[in-house]
Amino acid sequence: MSSTQLPVVLVTGATGYTGSAIVKHLISTNSFTVIVLIRPTSVSKPLVKEFEAGGAQIRLGDIVDPLEKLEEVLQDVDILISTAMVFDLESLKLLFLAASKVGVKRVIPSDFGPHAPRGATxxxxxxxxxxxxxxxxxxxxxxxEVGCWVTGIFPFPHDLPNTWNAPKHFVGTGDVRSLYSTLESIPPFVERIIIDERTLNKAVLIHDGEYTLNETRRLGEKISGEDFADYPTLSDKELKERMQSNEIFVKITSASEHSMYVKGENSLARVKEDGVLVARELYEGIPVADLEPEGRKFYAKPFIWGQTDR
Incomplete structure (x- = not known):
């Protein structure tokens, strides 16, 4: 890339929640050549047409394609941002091996989630x-890393069924601090992070603030008018039993609750202790999302992971 050329950014998972927000923002800056990797079956989606109309280039393919195909779609790419959720480790390795082979200058894997050590989930x-x-x-x-999504930190209202993705319980003491992030804050930080030499070969946190379950419970009661006192607080034994469940999503969500709200592993203090850079200490001018309006949006239309678009 010469000094007169714009950085070329390719985004995978571009039609998803995080990916689409990042793509739209990068297009709007006019500071990048934006490429999106789209499956052939998705090329006619309205969102893909919107990307094209905004000036993004479309490359057809899938992150689980063979190595040779991945090398082809990554040609001339400076920065690879992967936001697709894939649990096939070998396929993910191929994507980054291809990036290495063609000389991609920086990769951002799909880490957009809470901070935790190995063994947490x-x-x-x-x-x-x-x-x-x-x-x-x-x-x-x-x-x-982005902390916990703000869409998942408030108690779910009573009129929703109690399910793994809309749980009606609390855990821990309720006063353990945990990081939260909003979709609006992530893209403008990403814009800065991906071209900053200070963040090369580093981990960086994007966050809006910290909360406790007691705080979001009180705020949820204030906004919704509901009393969540009837929601049980799981004992440590009950939570650990759920962490051993044969139901994979119960197992995963319970382990996440234990990490965040019992062990306090998704906290600003822990992030700094582990050597992660904090984006709000590196860059100025990006507003901090306040919890109350975020809570009002949640109770107007509760987000349930896996059922609705966030």
């Missing part, structure tokens, strides 16, 4: 395995 361990692989092939990287 199955999903987190897969992300850490990907990180280790990227390092092992000497591929330049930036790992971006």
């Amino acid at each position: 199955v999903m987190n361990d897969i992300k850490l395995d990907v990180r280790d692989y990227i390092k092992s092939i000497n591929l330049p990287y930036t790992f971006i």
Whole structure:
């Protein structure tokens, strides 16, 4: 890339929640050549047409394609941002191996989630395995963490069924601090992070603030007018039993609750202790999302993971 050329960014998972927000923002800056990797079956989607109308280039393919195909779609790419959720570790390795072979200058794997150490959750361990692989092939990287999505930190209203993705319980003491992030804050930070030499080969946190379950419970009661006192608080024994469940999503969500709200692993103090850079300490001018309006949006239309678009 010459000094007169715009950085070329390719985004996978571009039609998803996080990916689409990042793509739209990068297009709007006019500071990047934006390419989106789209499956042939998705090329006619309105969102893809919107990307094209905004000036993004479309390359057809899938992140689980063979190595040779991945090398082809990554030609001339400076920065690869992967936002697709894939649990096939071998396929993810191929994507980053292809990036290494064609000379991609920086990769951002799909780390857009809470901070946690190895062993905290199955999903987190897969992300850490990907990180280790990227390092092992000497591929330049930036790992971006975002705390807990604000859509999942308030108590669910009574009129929804009690399910793994809309749980009606609390855990821990309720006063353990945990990081939260909003979709609006992530893209403008990503814009800065991916071209900053200070973040090369580093992990970076994007967040809006910290909360406790007691705080979001009180705020949820204020906004919704509901009293959540009838929602049980799971004992440590009950939570650990759920962490051993044969139902995979119960197992994953319970492990996440234990990591965040019992062990306090998704906190600003823990992030800094583990050497992660904090985006709000690196860059100015990006507003902090306040919890009350975010809570009002949640209770107007509760987000249930896997059922509705966030």
